[in-house]
Amino acid sequence: MNRLIGLFLIVLLGTSCAKEENLIPDVPVNFSAPLTDPRLSRLSAAGGAVSLTSYGVAGIVIYRRADNAYVAYDRCSTVNPQAKNAVNIDDPNLTATDPISGAKYSLYDGSPVKAPAKTSLKQYNVTIAGNTIQVIN
Template sequence: MKFALATLVLVFLLVGCGKERLNIPNVPVNFSGQLTDPRLIRLSSPGGAVILDNYGVAGIVIYRTQFSGYKAYDRCSTVNPEKQCAVELDDPTFTVTDKCSGAKYSLEDGSPAKVPAVLSLKEYQVTVAGNTIYVTN
């Protein structure tokens, strides 16, 4: 009985010592822009999304949700984040795709929409004051 229990504990330990999950690195993000800026014009209606390079790990994607709010995510895919593969906007822009792995993510909440993604995109804080949108962490 002791041998069976020890074997069972050993099996659980070996299974639990799998590959550690990699996270998206924390880097400072501080973007602000006028919603009338031509780069952001696609945010004027729900379902619109824009990509901005040179922010976050692999750039950021800002999305106007169906309920008139805004979401912002790092473009770095959570599938093999060490490769820093940037997600691309799909058409229509309700999802983004990691071209390296084929994973898809919902822009409404950043959640995985297609395997091999199991972790959500890294989300940043979005604030709108007047006609200015701020994306920070």
């Protein structure tokens, strides 16, 4: 009987963990540009955000936080990630929304702020060297 209960618990834990897994594919990301690049003009002040296509799974979002730190996320929504729906930056630049599911994410840390999102956006590493920003994974 104890073996049966143990097996049941293992199966239950295994299936519940699989549902929360972030299935955004790992793809190479290597974006680099001077901060004076016109595409990045909205990053000149804290709270600015830009979205760029052709990087990551569905593009990338770069956000300049109030503490002047930069963060970057894949634009691929974590709701039905196999569809590769790109989130759009909201106005003001505090959140990004998946236009298909309505899921909303904080640009400060990528966390979900509105259902059906349960998992944060995939985050990439950002470095600043001199006047150049680089987003990599």
